[in-house]
Amino acid sequence: MSKFIIRKVAVLGAGVMGAQIAAHCANADVPVILFDLAAKDGDANAVINKALAGLKKLDPAPLAARDRAQHIEAANYDSDLARLGECDLVIEAIAEKMEWKLDLYAKVAPHLKAGAVFASNTSGLPINALAAGMPDARRSRFCGIHFFNPPRYMPLVELIATADTDPVTLDNLETWLTSRLGKSIVRAKDTPNFVANRVGVFSILAVMHHTARLGLTFDEVDLLTGPRIGRPRSATFRTADVVGLDTLAHVVGTMQATLADDPWHAHFRTPDWLQALIAKGALGQKTRAGIYRKEGRKIMVLDLAHQDYRESGAEMFPDVDDILSLRNPAEKFARLAAHPHPQAQFLWSIFRDVFHYCAVHLGAIADNARDVDLAMRWGFGWAQGPFETWQAAGWADIATMVKEDIEHGRAMSDVPLPAWVFEREGVHAAEGSFSAEASVLKPRSTLGVYQRQLYPDRVLGEAPDDRGETLWENAGLRLWRRPDQDGRIGIVSLTSKKHAIGDEVLDGMLEAIERAEADLDGLVLWNDAPFAVGANLQQVGEACRAGQFDMLEQVVAKFQRTSMAIKHAQVPVVAAVQGMALGGGCEFVMHAAHRVLALESYVGLVEAGVGLIPAGGGSKEFALQAHVMAQRAAGGDVFPYIQNAFQTIAMATVAKSGIEAVQLGFGRAADDIVFNAHELLYVAIRRARAMAEAGWRSSLPGSAVKVAGRNGIATCELMLVNMAEGGFISEHDYKVAKAAATALCGGEVDTNARVSEQWILDVERAQFVELLKTEKTQKRIQYMLETGKPLRN
Structure with missing residues (x-):
């Protein structure tokens, strides 16, 4: 079998993601040709050159050193398509519009190198539908590849095979991404928004739903949903500002349009206040105003009650603060669920509904529970994935609490928990993690590249590492x-x-x-x-x-x-x-x-x-x-x-x-x-x-x-x-x-x-x-x- 060597990469699309994917390849000393539309006037590569100049200004820096930019060449679709023949890997990273992607595939396919791997960087479009835009002979080397933003720093990359993707090609690509680019790979199924965004965006929607239901403020919720519950400092609404409110709305729209049969479909919509912010161009950090904005040194937050911004300064209710300080997760969840204060009810509700959602959808969206947990850790910065959190708090007790809330109409959906939840004592064990689709414990990947990881990220309940x-x-x-x-x-x-x-x-x-x-x-x-x-x-x-x-x-x-x-x-x-x-x-x-x-x-x-x-x-x-x-x-x-x-x-x-x-x-x-x-x-x-x-x-x-x-x-x-x-x-x-x-x-x-x-x-x-x-x-x-x-x- 011939070795899998990538000497040069082409990235199609010099937008935020495309330019930064190119930058990270350049960090790894992989030459890159970055393509985009030819400018209408002047320098044909003006669009790409502007994107390359922008890389040096971004913080955190996409380039590991400023001289890495010399490994990226500018090219445009009008005059440089023949240069695709130099590239062993082509990553398409244009806007998330199916018709645009298919049109581009028809244009570039004749110029691809024989044997080149072609991957679409999409956050949720169906990969098999995209593959239909490629010639039959090339579909075995086509797949989905979903980098998380910013690509240099976020470890998660989701790889998605089509019905025709060659398994060896996917193994080789996973090996290269893992070792050469330093990524952590989850093999996702071809379902809308794949694994991390499917769970992560639902989690954000659950937070929005319970924020409104319980009358909490945005800064109050961010105080509750940050490091105190094992989430990033940007918590929920600050994260939405960083991602871009328009981007968040687009991903939610994808779920709304493609998941009509989802039992939670009624919640797949952007709130009126979010649509209003987007309509007036307040898209978050990139426009310097969104849910939050800065006024001098002050951090201002949107106050829906007064339809204006006020200075951020929420406080945590003392009882809730005490509960979150508990070390025993079982006691922590029991006390949150029993406490009448809106902050306590909010925290129990957002965990309960994510547990419920993940259990119902595990078989459809992921190969096993480990993939879900690692995807949320690597892609959203959670200290523990949802199944780990559930298992740590006592699997059977939490399952009973969730079941009772569903039956009493307190959950976001009335769909029952699947039967397997009550047949198990957890989803992670020394032998592997539970696959709802196959109803077995799945061990870790045996790809050779993972033999180089003496201490990989482990999930709770997995076999402990050898400490020598x-x-x-x-x-x-x-x-x-x-x-x-x-x-x-x-x-x-x-x-x-x-x-x-x-x-x-x-x-x-x-x-x-x-x-x-x-x-x-x-x-x-x-x-x-x-x-x-x-x-x-x-x-x-x-x-x-x-x-x-x-x-x-x-x-x-x-x-x-x-x-x-x-x-x-x-x-x-x-x-x-x-x-x-x-x-x-x-x-x-x-x-x-x-x-x-x-x-x-x-x-x-x-x-x-x-x-x-x-x-x-x-x-x-x-x-x-x-x-x-x-x-x-x-x-x-x-x-x-x-x-x-x-x-x-x-x-x-x-x-x-x-x-x-x-x-x-x-x-x-x-x-x-x-x-x-x-x-x-x-x-x-x-x-x-x-x-x-x-x-x-x-x-x-x-x-x-x-x-x-x-x-x-x-x-x-x-x-x-x-x-x-x-x-x-x-x-x-x-x-x-x-x-x-x-x-x-x-x-x-x-x-x-x-x-x-x-x-x-x-x-x-x-x-x-x-x-x-x-x-x-x-x-x-x-x-x-x-x-x-x-x-x-």
């Missing part, structure tokens, strides 16, 4: 291994709160490295996100208040020894990074022999935010990088390379992706960028093994480093003077930045002097401790501990 064999641990970290993967490669995982680096972590890391050198072939530093949030500020703040600066200097010296132990270990140390690696966490990453970075890695030396500078070797590593790069340049001047590092440290710049982390100098060009974070540990173990097998050796300590010295410090200071005079930085910002410049430039030594790595470590440690002694830095630390935000004093 502990070799040694202390209060800060665990040294362990996975014998089924490679028993000679050790794994270090922090166990401290938020993976903060305190004294116990430093002691543990030194011990783990010593044990790895004695008994193992390599070491991987890996944590579930975050990787590490930096030094334990609580410990630092307490020591400052006690005036224990000598002790703090000793701790910093130990941190430096730990970083250098990572760098000069006698086995390769590979840092496997996902999420935040900040401050000291970033310094551990910089000292590793190799890095495996998840695309969504946010790496940076952020010490300036609390009035400090990097002192765990981060400044020294940038000075060493400048020395190495200067040796390759004419004249050998190190300062041009120090300048960028100085700005990065002084501005506390954080890389917004693994790609940016390498570009900013926190990683190296040879590092691995992994798009699916679930593959991170697998790749890191194999990278450590490969390095060990190749005879890897650590660099020798004590090498002479050419530094920028006094002239470098003075040049950095000139930049600071201009910023201070312009009012961009405070007096203390100036002091902190000068300390960073001093460390980066090797201290008060002659320009181009050669010093040891230890010399630079001593300089950065001295500067760090002097800043700790200042009142303003101490206030910054305390403010960060109290608020989680930086203080600019």
Whole structure:
């Protein structure tokens, strides 16, 4: 069987979704041709070029680094259709109108490459009906592919086969999407709105229905339907604004038009107030007004009672607040259902009706209950899917409560729960998840790509993951291994709160490295996100208040020894990074022999935010990088390379992706960028093994480093003077930045002097401790501990 290789992708449609799908392919170093209509006047590709320019302005950024845009070429349907012959995968992403899509298929089909996969990115149009627009010979390589917005960040992609789709092609596409683009795949049936939108939009409609029924306000509902019940911070109505009220209405319209037999069909309509907002162009975030709008710093919310906006400021009823604080989900649901307050009744009602809806439709919309739960977690950001939530609260008790509400006319539909609900104790078990269609438990996919995911997302009740064999641990970290993967490669995982680096972590890391050198072939530093949030500020703040600066200097010296132990270990140390690696966490990453970075890695030396500078070797590593790069340049001047590092440290710049982390100098060009974070540990173990097998050796300590010295410090200071005079930085910002410049430039030594790595470590440690002694830095630390935000004093 020939390998499935995608060398180039075409995306048809440069709208919001099409342009961002193209951007994410470009993130993965896949060349893309982005098509759209030719402009009527001027540059024929003006529409596409405008969309490409817009990618660089969007927040969150679709491009993992600005230079990724160079992988996207503009093309139009009038003159460039022949270029489709270059592409192995074509993704159609035009507007959700069946006739438009079919017309485009007729136009592009003659130009497709033999064997190319053609996929329609649709949020709910019938895939078999779309397939009818393709020539018979191409239907085996046609399918639906539903990315969620924004495509870079939302993990879910729904794949939908037609009656003619070749199963091997779909398996290959799932493998490519999973590993190359980092997506989480659900195989959906060809039913309107597929899985996630079918359940998610019904959930929104249920919220709207019960909001009106119980007389709640929009901000009150968002207070109730956010993180307190395991949903995103944007909750319900803020999410509607973000998605676009017109987009939401369109999806609801699709359900209304195509699901006439659905027992909940009477509720598939947009409320009058929503239609009124759309009619006057208040479409949500994209028009800066919708259910919410900003007035200066105030967040205003639509008040239906007064037909105007008012300042948002809802409060939760104390009893409801107490109920939501309960840890026992069975008690929580029982008390919500029994409490008479409208907020309690609202919460029970929205959960009850989603449970009811999912149970009735499970067999029609999904292969099994796991797919429904994961679709809602990956596509809508729910902490638990509906079936997980139900099962956690006691399957039989909740089923009885739902049944009673249906019989007493309190539910949104009078259709009874299916018989299988009362024949089971839940839908998830160690053997698999329940399929209502087949009436069996379905195990997970056996596709080879999932063997790379050592710790995939699990649903409640599923077989637990293998947590490996502990070799040694202390209060800060665990040294362990996975014998089924490679028993000679050790794994270090922090166990401290938020993976903060305190004294116990430093002691543990030194011990783990010593044990790895004695008994193992390599070491991987890996944590579930975050990787590490930096030094334990609580410990630092307490020591400052006690005036224990000598002790703090000793701790910093130990941190430096730990970083250098990572760098000069006698086995390769590979840092496997996902999420935040900040401050000291970033310094551990910089000292590793190799890095495996998840695309969504946010790496940076952020010490300036609390009035400090990097002192765990981060400044020294940038000075060493400048020395190495200067040796390759004419004249050998190190300062041009120090300048960028100085700005990065002084501005506390954080890389917004693994790609940016390498570009900013926190990683190296040879590092691995992994798009699916679930593959991170697998790749890191194999990278450590490969390095060990190749005879890897650590660099020798004590090498002479050419530094920028006094002239470098003075040049950095000139930049600071201009910023201070312009009012961009405070007096203390100036002091902190000068300390960073001093460390980066090797201290008060002659320009181009050669010093040891230890010399630079001593300089950065001295500067760090002097800043700790200042009142303003101490206030910054305390403010960060109290608020989680930086203080600019």
